[in-house]
Amino acid sequence: MDARSRGLTRRTLLMSGAAAAGAAALSACGARLASPSDTGGPPEGHLNLLTPIFPGADGKALFERQLLPQFTARYPAVSVSVDYTTYNYLNQKITTGLTTGIPADVIMLGVGWVEPFASRQVLSELTVPPSALTGYSERVLAPCRWGGKLFALPVVLDTRFGIARRDILAQAGFDRPPASIDELRDYAIALTQRGSNGALTRTGLDVQSIDPRQMFETVLFAFGGDLFRAGRPAFNDATGVAALQWVADLQLKDRVIDAGFSNPNSTTLPLADGRAAMSIGHNNAWITTSKQRPEVLGQLQPFLLDPAKPSVFAGGTLVTVSAASRHQSAAQALAAFIASPQVSLLGAAQRGNVPALTELETTPYVRDHPLVRFGLDNLKYGRSEGGIPAWLSLREEILNTVQSVTTGRQGAQQALDQLATVADAAIADFGTS
Incomplete structure (x- = not known):
């Protein structure tokens, strides 16, 4: 019996998320966190x-x-210590800082993370002149705001969209990528290949090489759906159910891909080695392919999943300032530096990410990487995770729901309705914790 079936309390549901520890820490040490010097x-x-x-x-x-010496040369009275971590441990690190009352002065965190922390007064409002924001699309800045105030700046972005192998499509008689969500499914079925024993040798559409939660959200946005509206779950409406059912049908009904064919931690990319004709993929597939199979780079072609409802999943890394920092002026200056064009560009190039500023679209890095360029060109269609203070406590629940449906353990409507109940409890409990 799973947690939903056991009818856990709202408090237990919320506290199962790592964000709840941060909220509890704030309640315990809020006075200390509100007195920068x-x-x-x-x-x-x-x-x-x-x-x-x-x-x-x-x-x-x-x-x-x-990079950092350029900042300290400009501000010689400021010194900086850097704590490197991964996204797997980032929330734990932030929470530890809140619990001890000594969080980092400047924090880089993910899209969707501003709302949980800004709503608990963990972050300082950024003092940025409006002219400094003209290089961002409003879609990119939206996840940086809470309550009409700016609490973060974008540094590097991650986009997810369709990617096709031109050569494999051509072999099957297709001279272009699919032009609608229905056509995408038709292509996926036609391009899937199995051996005489039924073993999958090529998937028509790889939906397993990126995080299942973000894969579903990419499809949900292409269907025209939303995660939340007015602070309440929207993912279980008819559009959300249709989107998740579409994903599940690829595996369970159409047999486009088998469980375990790939995964987000795989060292080989099916699109690169020809085991996938198309994928719902990440813009860094260009960097990965250049290392694994550089000879097929010219065959990668990005596309919108549904041009009638254009969207790309837009995540990424933001820079924020802790409300507890005792050196607000210095922290604000460092945050602005980290969001600067040079840092954004070099940070993106290191990992195959999309730089956040549109002014960087003419740089060699963007010009020479078609998937990065496609991501930057389509940021105006960007859709993001999060949007509610309880977001960090729900991410794992969404992933588990997607996996439950795509493996046939639950139907899409039932699973999403149960998830909405969990989400409503977390939202209510976050508001009273």
């Missing part, structure tokens, strides 16, 4: 930066030897 004046003091990007030795060298 300076709110103006010249930037000075020692800052701690928490970041999930610039990973590994190469990333550290790029940031600390090439």
Whole structure:
């Protein structure tokens, strides 16, 4: 019997999410978190930066030897210590800082994370002149706001959309990618190949090489659906059910792909090695393919899942300032520096991400990487996760729901209705915790 069937209390449901620990920490130490020592004046003091990007030795060298010295040269009274982490541990790191009362001064976090922390007064409003925001589309800035105020700036972005292999499509007689969500399914069925023993040798549409939650959300947005509306679940309406059923049918009815054919942690990309004709993929597939099968790079063609309802999933990394920082002027300056064009571009290039600023679309990095360029060109159609303060406690629940339906354990309507009940409880409990 799963957690939903056992009828767990609202409090238990919320506390199962890591974000709840952060909320509890805020309740315990809110007074300490609201007393920065300076709110103006010249930037000075020692800052701690928490970041999930610039990973590994190469990333550290790029940031600390090439980029950060430019900041400290401009602000010689400021010094910076960097805490490198991964997204798997980022929320834990933030929560630990809240619990101890000494969070990082500047925090880089994910799209969808502003609402949980800004609603609990963890973040400082950014003092950014309007002219500094003209390089972003409003769709990109929307996840940076809470209550009409700006709490974060985009640094690098992750987009997800359709990617086709031109050569494999041509072999099957298709001279272009699919032009609608229905045609995408038809193509996927036609392009799937199995051996004489029934074993899958090529999937027509790989939906397993990215996170299942984000894959479903990419499809949901292409169907014209929403995760939430006016702070309440919307994913279980008729559009959301149709989107999740469409994904499940690919595996259970159409047999386009088998369970376990690929996964987000796979070291090989089916699209690169020819085991997939198309995929719902990430813009860094270009970087991955260049390392695995560079000879097929010219065959990768991005496309919108449904041009009639144009959308791309737009996630990414944002930079924020802790409300507890004792050096607000310095922290605000460092946040602005990290969001600057140079840092955004080099940070994106290291990981195959999309730089956040439209002014970077003419740079060689963007120009020479068609999937990155497609992501940047279509940010105006970007749709994001989150939107509610309880978001961090629901991400894993959405993933589990998608997996339950795509493996046939539950029907789409039943599973999404149960998820909506969980979401309503988490939303209500977050508001009273």
